[in-house]
Amino acid sequence: MMRSEPADTPLGDEFHVYDTTLRDGAQREGISYSVTDKLAVARLLDELGVGFIEGGWPGALPSDTEFFRRAASGELPLKHAVLVAFGSTRRADTPADADPQVRALLDSQAPVITLVAKSDRRHIERALGVDVDTACAMVADTVAFLVGQGRRVFLDAEHFFDGYAHDPATALRVIEAAGHSGADVVVLCDTNGGQLPLQLAETVREVQERTGLRLGIHCQDDTACAVANSIAAVQAGATHVQCTANGYGERAGNADLFAVLGNLVTKLGMQALPPGGAAELTRVSHALAEIANIAPDTHQAYVGASAFAHKAGLHASAIKVDPLLYNHIDPGVVGNDMRVLVTEMAGRASLELKGRELGVDLASRPVALSSVVDKVKTLESRGWSFEAADASLELLLRREMDGAAEEGSGGQHAPDLPFELESYRVVLDHDSSGEVISEATVKVAVSGERVISTAEGNGPVHALDAALRKALSPYLPWLADVDLIDYKVRILTPGGGSPKEQGHPGTDAVTRVLIESTDGEQEWTTVGVHENIVEASWMALCDALVHKSMRQAREPGA
Template sequence: MSPRTVPAGTPLGDDFHVYDTTLRDGAQREGVSYSVADKLAVARHLDALGVGYIEGGWPGAMPKDTEFFARAAAGELELRHAALVAFGATRKAGTTAADDPQVRALLDSQAPVVTLVAKSDRRHIERALRTDVAENCAMVADTVAFLTNEGRRVFLDAEHFFDGFRFDPDTALRVLDAAVTAGADVAVLCDTNGGMLPLGIAETVAQVKDRTGFRLGIHCQDDTGCAVANSVAAVQAGATHVQLTANGYGERAGNADLFAVVGNLVTKLNMPVLPDGAFSEMTRTSHALAEIANIAPDTHQAYVGVAAFAHKAGLHASAIKVDPELYNHMDPVDVGNGQRVLVTEMAGRASVELKGAELGLDLAGRPDAVSSVVATVKERESQGWSFEAADASLELLMRAALNDTGLDDGTVLPFAIESYRVLIENRGGEVVTEATVKLVVDGERTIATCEGNGPVNALDAALRAALSPSRPWLADVELSDFKVRLLAPQGAGETRGTDAVTRVLVESTDGAGSWTTVGVHGNVVEASWLALVDAVAYAGLREGAPVAATAG
């Protein structure tokens, strides 16, 4: 089946539908619960991206969805690109569409488009609905005709279509025919259980298109991990309407990911399915919608994940240094993303040079510095260090190798560490932690003691107290995240709890940006101290103050 292609830059308009169901199907993901305000915010982001249809939910069945449509109709949601869609079921058996309160609720939503879900698998018709095929088709036809006569555009979601088509193709096609004959614009074939594979999807879509001539859509669940591939295969086989969710949110394993499918349609099938300029907003939109859902963005998500164009192997970096296209399937800038080079024990000289350039450092003419960085990274990673998530510590290491720290020797901190001490005391059930640091700052010996809610917090406070008189900008620096991982001791086959080497990642922010530093040691307090010292040193770098190499 050859891909459907159009000339580059030709808007598809209503010839192709990007239909988003994040607010209904995506909200069925475990752990997601949108408020009405959240739903309005999600819809605005999707509209700004340029999707054609936004399914807002099931009015009449879900109180929040009913309120969402009411607020949208009252003017709280002004859509520039998308049409708002109300989702619901056909009339019940033995009644009329006009008298069915659920169907009436679809009209009351004032949404210009309605998507009706209907059974298309004879087993579901007979066992779940407890009716026969003829009555099921009448339910579909009556509801579609009623809604279209009321001025609504109607799409039909044929639930369990692929399973039903394999079991009884004539029944599945009768349901589609009932909907389209009554006025439905699109017959959407749903892989409701998510059990299909791409070739099966393509073959079925092609058969249905050949036998009916109807406009077909596709709705895929990800239970086989193939929802994106299945959706693209359906489009290649003739579907011109694709139902998706942001970041693949949805029940069980999720739905077809909006960003991956659209990315493939635009870059691989030459289908401009978003308005001009919107494609570059993909990454930002994905992350914004993850924030609203209160789910951490998937770092390895296709197209929009922060690691989607990250390269670790030295072989990759060597090629990218010559031409970035040699190991990137597209320019990440096109989707608002960026290329990253990770410096790890796998890194070679090219990786270090590229990473240096990414950090604003020119290592190309300093083979001695490159060799030093490569050797240090490999040695430290063998001890449990990891720099791929700690760019700030890596930059300090690189600057030390370049003697570019603002200090005479380029290898020491802008203060000398004499010692530190941490005391933990249980005072009648109250646990109190106290830390004392002794530094030499600008030639003067300084001692500071502070309490905290734990060793790291107390050390952080004491370090700041010792440095703040001469570095007032430290008042703007905050520790925003702290992660600990236990690593197996040298020579051990597995992690042994309290015997393990500890790796600490500290994320800091000054309000204008954030950075991450790393520390590794057999003692968790020392590992934390190393990361904290690097964090302060990097903060000085951001302020233009002399800084130095990693403290480790």
């Protein structure tokens, strides 16, 4: 059997951080974990330092049964966490020791078992079709049997808050049946996600006083209060909190593990993770999003890319004095970073801070700073957007620094274009069979030579990129490492807004193109804006190469 105690639990057994991403989180629409995915998720959660990882429902789902088999075989060595199997109590007409589902829980070899039981009289009588006495016996018998087999047992009291509001006596009888039979924790579940923090906290306190049981909390997010409800429950006395990574789950989701941990650690001062664990929150959140094949929520609390991003000039002025004036915590505590976004709202402080972030010292160059502020605002009014295109912004800052009428650029020159364009031409052929082929020809001067190159692609931008690469590759060996990984187009009106907002047809409007590139080590985004989509794309492509060229020139020995 897998070991029953973690090697390093942050608060011993005083407080439980319990993750149910692999069971409850997997119920989110669009998520489908393979067994290999589930093992990878569990490893990341263990690295983070959660106390308990609920692996799924063995016996009910073949993939979950296989997951526990592989975990027990040694494929999932856990440093911090304990593996938990989830399942239901015995059936009404079957003894616990003869119930196949209960036996499957034992066969999983999980040292901890979480049982789900209905605690709302309406569900007991209508959904289960039994009376309350029978339901309580099912709970008590199953808990006692599993405890007798050497398993630690938690009970998820399903629909507890709704059941307690409807019939408190029945809800209490169910959880007391579990507690008196040996369950370590009784988890109060807001299954329908309809609770609000004050009401929920009052119920937790009341149940604690009336039963003396150790209580946990499990919240769904149907009122967008799952995190707040979880924290309120902890403040009211719950010492076991169940969450899912990034709030994944059925319907509106579950309490977000990373927001709950961020609040426990930074707001309540609880050592809910091992030393250094909090600094891994952002990394683990994004890694788990990749496994789930869901784009990370950029505005997610604590771990989102925009969680500490500031756009307004007023904010930037204050941050320049003290970052904590507009950040509720130091972003580094949770492994995140502060960012200053440069838009038409940007003032001198915003650009000065952004320049510092990009390695461009604008503070000592007031004339250049004023020039940059004016240039950015002018470009943004024409449809350019730099808040998502740091690479293009850095090139703009360096070009403006070179062009400002000041001495002493401090080595901050903008790099020269690694080639000079003579012309490019793009042709689109659509034949009678319906096949569409794009062909691009570029004429450039590179290293003092004139180069003409032609290439085909599945679209005009692809063809243009291929032709340019073909022309430059013999002269720029690092170009082979650069890949275009994302391409986004936005149709704008001449004033910068969307055509829909101003009734514009869009076909002759201004186009904004964002291109994301990578060299396998770093990623960067560039922007181009023009009435012609190909020219806008060309601008973004050129900036991508110039930015890489600039970084390449900084390499030792370059």
